Each structure stands twice: as C-alpha cells, then as structure tokens.
Amino acid sequence: MEHDEHLTADTANVLGPADAGPERRCVLTQAHGPRASLIRLAVGPDEQVAPDFNGKLPGRGAWIVADRAILDAAMTKGKLKGALARAFKSNALRLPEDLADQIAAGLERRALDRLGLENRAGNLIWGHERIGEAIIKGKIRLLIHAGDARPDGVGKLEAKRRGASPGTPSIVLPVGRDQLSMALGRENVVHAAISDAVSAARVMQALERWAAFNGGKVHKADDEDDEEQVAAAVAVAAAERH
CATH class of the missing domain: 3.30.1330.30 (Ribosomal protein L30/S12)
Structure with missing residues (x-):
C-alpha cells in the first residue's frame, strides 16, 4: 500500500501498549496494535460497511486505528475504500459518508x-x-x-x-x-x-x-x-x- 503522510502519523497515542491484548493491523497505516485500541469494520449482507465495536459480527473484518483525523483523510482521498476493497476482496462495498460520525457516536x-x-x-x-x-x-x-x-x-x-x-x-x-x-x-x-x-x-x-x-x-x-x-x-x- 502506498503510504500517505496523513495516514502514517504517530499512532502510538491511539494504539496503546503492545501487551494490551491480541494485536491487529490497521489497513490504513499498517501499524499493529491491540484490538481494544482499534476499530473493527464489518460488512453486512447488503455490502454496507459498519463499525463493529464488539468485534463479534460474523465474516471477515478490517481494522482501523481509532483516529478520526486519519480516517477523515483516508475517506477524502478515497484510500479507505481501496484499503477495504482489498481487505474484504470486494469492489461492491457501500461506504457510508458519515462513518466517522457513527464511530464517534458509538465510542x-x-x-x-x-x-x-x-x-x-x-x-x-x-x-x-x-x-x-x-x-x-x-x-x-x-x-x-x-x-x-x-x-x-x-x-x-x-x-x-x-x-x-x-x-x-x-x-x-x-x-x-x-x-x-x-x-x-x-x-x-x-x-x-x-x-x-x-x-x-x-x-x-x-x-x-x-x-x-x-x-x-x-x-x-x-x-x-x-x-x-x-x-x-x-x-x-x-x-x-x-
């Protein structure tokens, strides 16, 4: 994945300590962090992408760092959709424009x-x-x-x-x-x-x-x-x- 300066910012403050639980990789920054400090995204039967805060929805999941600035930059430049298309192996994904608001409200x-x-x-x-x-x-x-x-x-x-x-x-x-x-x-x-x-x-x-x-x-x-x-x-x- 081509890295972007806005997407490879210092994520230590949101990824937390390495021993805080099972690790996952952010599809945007490629940084690894404990599950508790990232956000899991899941895809429903209608190909709609949605946050999965409990990390228990069925099917393949993709993880992103819990950082709104990184998410907003990725959505604006179309990088999130591309990263998720690769993660979910689908080009038919429906990405809600208010995804960041959904995550903020959910947290x-x-x-x-x-x-x-x-x-x-x-x-x-x-x-x-x-x-x-x-x-x-x-x-x-x-x-x-x-x-x-x-x-x-x-x-x-x-x-x-x-x-x-x-x-x-x-x-x-x-x-x-x-x-x-x-x-x-x-x-x-x-x-x-x-x-x-x-x-x-x-x-x-x-x-x-x-x-x-x-x-x-x-x-x-x-x-x-x-x-x-x-x-x-x-x-x-x-x-x-x-």
Whole structure:
C-alpha cells in the first residue's frame, strides 16, 4: 500500500501498549496494535460497511486505528475504500459518508454505557459529600467530573484527592452533567467516583479510546494541579462539547 503522510502519523497515542491484548493491523497505516485500541469494520449482507465495536459480527473484518483525523483523510482521498476493497476482496462495498460520525457516536455511547454498567454493579459513588468522605477514607480508585462542573466544586474534591490519595487518577469528561446523569440513571450527577480498581481500569480504557478518536485525551488531574489548572481542564471539556 502506498503510504500517505496523513495516514502514517504517530499512532502510538491511539494504539496503546503492545501487551494490551491480541494485536491487529490497521489497513490504513499498517501499524499493529491491540484490538481494544482499534476499530473493527464489518460488512453486512447488503455490502454496507459498519463499525463493529464488539468485534463479534460474523465474516471477515478490517481494522482501523481509532483516529478520526486519519480516517477523515483516508475517506477524502478515497484510500479507505481501496484499503477495504482489498481487505474484504470486494469492489461492491457501500461506504457510508458519515462513518466517522457513527464511530464517534458509538465510542461515546460505549464509554457512557460502561459508566452505567459499573454503577449498576455497585462500583460508583456519587454526591459531593459522599465522594469527599470516600476520598479521605482511601476508597476511591477514579474520580470523575462532568465537563460543566463548577470549578470551585471540582477544586474542593481535587484538594481532598491530592491530600489523601494523590496516586488516584482524576478525569474531566468531555460531556456535561446531563449526559453523565442519563448514563447513571440518576438526576443531576456532577461528580462521581469509582471504588473498584478493575472497574476504574475498564472505564479509563473506554474513555481514552473515545477521546483518542476525536484527537484529544482524557483530561487528568495530577499531584501538581492547582485550582487554575483544574478550571482550565473544565473549560477545555466545555469547548470540546461545542
């Protein structure tokens, strides 16, 4: 395959570590990466190409890196259709013009659904006071803020996290409280926390895959963050939603 500078960009940020699971090859960049960090494309009986997020649809599949910029460039130049024609051994494929939008929406839905699943499993804590108490007791493995959370509310929880559990990651979602509340089946959820380490890892994987596709990253707080940096992360998240 003829390589293109837009299609051979550094994909390390979206392919992830080499030991993260069975590897597959991106048909656009030829880069190898774990299945969890790529997107599988499948073809239906009507020759329509569609994303297969679970990687379980029958038939031959083709994998692409989870990077919207690379996908958009490939579609614009006709390289995706050619790559898929070779992968599926068919020239009759129907490639939807909104494929990138389908993938973006699907990754967002899966990330929010994952939060809902962990909530139903009893792994989430919500409510500013409850979360604050859990942080102090060392029971938090991941702290989550809605993208439209007030900086002062975020700052207070972050101060407790830095003081009592500085090694615990903290993230600002690229969606607001309405989407977070809907995902958890509750009203007006602005902050949430995960108390189980395995659950936290699952959520982070889904969030990072979603963010990577859109050319960004999950906004994380660390030991050096102060209130101004937290407010900046909230502002960035708000800008990304519009």
